[in-house]
Amino acid sequence: MPVLVMGETLLVTLQGELHDGTAEQLQQDISHRIAGSGANGVIIDISGVETVDSFLGRILAEIAASAGLLAARTVLVGMRPAVAITLVELGLTLPGLATALDIDRALELLARTSTPSAPDGHERAT
Known part of the structure; x- marks a missing residue:
């Protein structure tokens, strides 16, 4: 999976299923790119992902951590509505991840110096 640099932000687009080896490599790639580029934000686009299972949820949380x-x-x-429903049904809260409807709103969220959190502690850009 390519990790694209957009100024001080990294953009990762997930497509299809993410297998164990690919997920571990993606985590390492993102960490190395942050350290090497000084990026202050990571946007993960999951619009190409049909289903999110507990494995992918854990990987996303680990990347955020x-x-x-x-x-x-x-x-x-x-995030598609069906994916959001699945995450809730699995009980996955994805700590450390903010959410936004699209990339433009994610960039706006990252550009803000301080963003109020929702009552559940997650940040959202709508």
């Missing part, structure tokens, strides 16, 4: 340790915020975009 790693990015956070490197002083970068992670925003998840492109």
Whole structure:
């Protein structure tokens, strides 16, 4: 999966299923790119993902945690309603991930210096 650089933000677009080896490589790639580029934000676009299982949910949370340790915020975009329902049914809260409807709104969210959180602690750009 390519990790694109957009100014101080990394953009990752997930397509199809993410297998174990690919997911681990993606985590490493993102961490190395943050450290090497000084990026302060990561946008993960999951609009090309049909289903999110507990494995992918855990990977997304781990990517956000790693990015956070490197002083970068992670925003998840492109979530389909069926995927959101599945995440709720699985009980996955995806800590450390902010959400936005699309890439433009994610960029706006990352550009803000301080963003109020929703009552559940997750940030949202609508």
